[in-house]
Amino acid sequence: MQTYYDPADLKKFGKIGEFQKEFADKFFAYYGAVFAEGALTAREKSLIALAVSHTVQCPYCIDAYTSDTLEKGCSEQEMMEAVHVAAAIRGGATLVHGVQMMNKAKELSM
Amino acid sequence: MKSLKASGHALASSAAQLDLIEGDNFGKLGLPSFHEQLGHIGLFPLKPTQIDIFQVNIGKMCNQVCQHCHVDAGPDRKEIMTRETMQQCLDALAQTTIGTVDLTGGAPEMNPDFRWFVTELTKLGRHVIVRCNLTIIVANPKYHDLPEFFRDNNIEVVSSLPFYNADKTDRQRGKGVFADSIRAMKMLNDVGYGVEGTGLLLNLVYNPNGAFLPGSQEGLKRQFKRVLKDEFDLTFNDLYAITNIPVSRFLDYLLKSGNYDGYMEKLVNAFNPGAAVGVMCRNTISIGWDGQLYDCDFNQMLDLTVASPITHIRDFNADTLNQRAIIVNEHCYACTAGAGSSCGGNTV
Numbered sequence: 001m002q003t004y005y006d007p008a009d010l011k012k013f014g015k016i017g018e019f020q021k022e023f024a025d026k027f028f029a030y031y032g033a034v035f036a037e038g039a040l041t042a043r044e045k046s047l048i049a050l051a052v053s054h055t056v057q058c059p060y061c062i063d064a065y066t067s068d069t070l071e072k073g074c075s076e077q078e079m080m081e082a083v084h085v086a087a088a089i090r091g092g093a094t095l096v097h098g099v100q101m102m103n104k105a106k107e108l109s110m
Numbered sequence: 111m112k113s114l115k116a117s118g119h120a121l122a123s124s125a126a127q128l129d130l131i132e133g134d135n136f137g138k139l140g141l142p143s144f145h146e147q148l149g150h151i152g153l154f155p156l157k158p159t160q161i162d163i164f165q166v167n168i169g170k171m172c173n174q175v176c177q178h179c180h181v182d183a184g185p186d187r188k189e190i191m192t193r194e195t196m197q198q199c200l201d202a203l204a205q206t207t208i209g210t211v212d213l214t215g216g217a218p219e220m221n222p223d224f225r226w227f228v229t230e231l232t233k234l235g236r237h238v239i240v241r242c243n244l245t246i247i248v249a250n251p252k253y254h255d256l257p258e259f260f261r262d263n264n265i266e267v268v269s270s271l272p273f274y275n276a277d278k279t280d281r282q283r284g285k286g287v288f289a290d291s292i293r294a295m296k297m298l299n300d301v302g303y304g305v306e307g308t309g310l311l312l313n314l315v316y317n318p319n320g321a322f323l324p325g326s327q328e329g330l331k332r333q334f335k336r337v338l339k340d341e342f343d344l345t346f347n348d349l350y351a352i353t354n355i356p357v358s359r360f361l362d363y364l365l366k367s368g369n370y371d372g373y374m375e376k377l378v379n380a381f382n383p384g385a386a387v388g389v390m391c392r393n394t395i396s397i398g399w400d401g402q403l404y405d406c407d408f409n410q411m412l413d414l415t416v417a418s419p420i421t422h423i424r425d426f427n428a429d430t431l432n433q434r435a436i437i438v439n440e441h442c443y444a445c446t447a448g449a450g451s452s453c454g455g456n457t458v
Contacts, residue, residue: 071325073333
C-alpha cells in the first residue's frame with residue numbers, strides 16, 4: 001500500500017545532503033550539538049524532543065524519539081507525561097485564545 | 111514459564127539458532143557479515159590478546175525464567191557443574207596468573223558446590239566476581255546469608271536489574287522480581303555492599319527490555335542512582351549497560367515480535383571498530399558447566415567450542431589457547447554496537 005509517510009524513509013534522512021550538501025552538513029552538526037549533554041542532560045533533551053515530535057505531529061520524529069527515550073532509560077510513564085505536556089500546551093494555546101474571543105464578543109455585545 | 115528446552119521449542123537447539131543467525135534470515139537483509147566487517151578493519155581472524163578473565167558458567171539452573179535469557183536458564187534446567195570439574199578449573203587456574211574469576215549461570219548460587227568453589231578460588235588469591243540475580247538471596251532461607259558469605263570472601267557482586275521500576279523489570283524477569291530484587295539489594299547494602307568506603311563492590315547490570323540498544327551508560331547510571339536512592343534508599347557502585355544478544359530466548363522474542371530485521375539492522379549500523387578491538391572474548395576464556403571451553407558465554411550457548419586443540423578445562427593450556435582464532439558470527443554484532451558491550455559494560 002502506498003502512503004505519504006514511509007517508515008523506511010527515516011533511515012534516509014541522512015541523505016538529504018544529496019541535493020544540498022553544505023546546508024545538510026551544517027544542520028546535522030548543529031543537530032548533534034543541540035542533543036549533546038549540556039545544561040540539560042541528553043535524557044531530558046530526548047523527552048523534550050518526544051513531546052515536540054507530537055506537537056509537530058511528525059511520525060518520523062515520534063518513532064525516532066520513542067526509541068531514543070527508551071534507549072536513554074526513560075520509563076513509559078515519563079514518556080507519556082511528556083506527551084501530555086505537549087497536549088496541555090496545545091490545548092492551552094487553543095483555550096487561551098478564548099480570551100480574545102471573549103474580548104471581541106464583549107466589545108460587540110450590549 | 112518454562113525454558114525453551116523444557117517446552118520443546120525449536121530454538122532450544124543451538125543448530126537451529128545458528129541457522130537463523132547466519133542463514134537466510136540475516137542474508138536477506140543485505141547487511142555485511144561480521145567476518146567482513148572485521149576484515150575491513152584488519153581484525154579477521156580475531157585473535158586473543160591474553161586471558162585476563164576466567165569466566166565459569168557453573169550451571170543453567172536458575173530460580174528465574176527471564177524473557178531475554180541467552181542461557182535459556184530456569185528451574186527446569188538441571189545441567190550444573192560437578193565438583194570434579196570445579197577442581198579441574200582450580201587446577202587450571204593454579205598454573206596461571208589470571209587475575210579475575212567470573213562466576214555465572216543460571217543462578218550460580220544454586221549449584222550445591224558453589225560455596226566450596228568460591229572458598230577454594232579465594233584461597234588461590236584471585237579476584238572473584240559472582241553474577242547474582244539478586245532474587246536468589248530471598249528465594250529460600252538457605253540463601254539469606256549469601257550477603258555475609260560474599261562479604262567474608264570479598265566477592266565482587268554483579269547483579270542484573272534491568273530497570274528502576276517494577277513494571278519494566280517484571281515484564282522482562284517475571285512477576286515480583288523487582289520487589290524481591292529491592293529486598294535483596296537492601297540486604298547487600300546492610301552488610302556494606304555498594305556502600306561508599308567499604309570496598310565491597312555491588313555493580314548493577316542494565317539491559318534494554320526490548321528491541322533497542324542501551325543508551326549512555328553514564329546517563330543510565332545517574333538515573334538508576336537517583337531513583338534507587340530517592341525511592342528505596344539503596345546504593346550501588348557502578349552500572350554496566352549490556353546489549354541484548356540475538357541468541358536463545360531473546361532471539362525468540364525478536365522473531366515473535368517481528369523485530370528481528372530491525373534489531374539486526376540497528377546492530378550492524380551501530381558497528382564501532384573501536385568496540386571490535388576491545389571485545390571481551392579477546393581476554394576471556396569461558397568454561398561451560400561440563401568443562402568445555404568457549405570464547406564467550408554466548409558462543410557457549412551456541413555450542414561453538416573453541417577452535418583449538420584444547421577444548422576441555424582438564425587439558426587447559428593458556429599458551430595454546432592464546433594461539434586460537436576466536437569464532438565469530440552475526441550475533442557478535444551485539445558486542446560491537448555503539449559504545450560496545452561486554453560482561454563489564456561498555457568497552458569504549
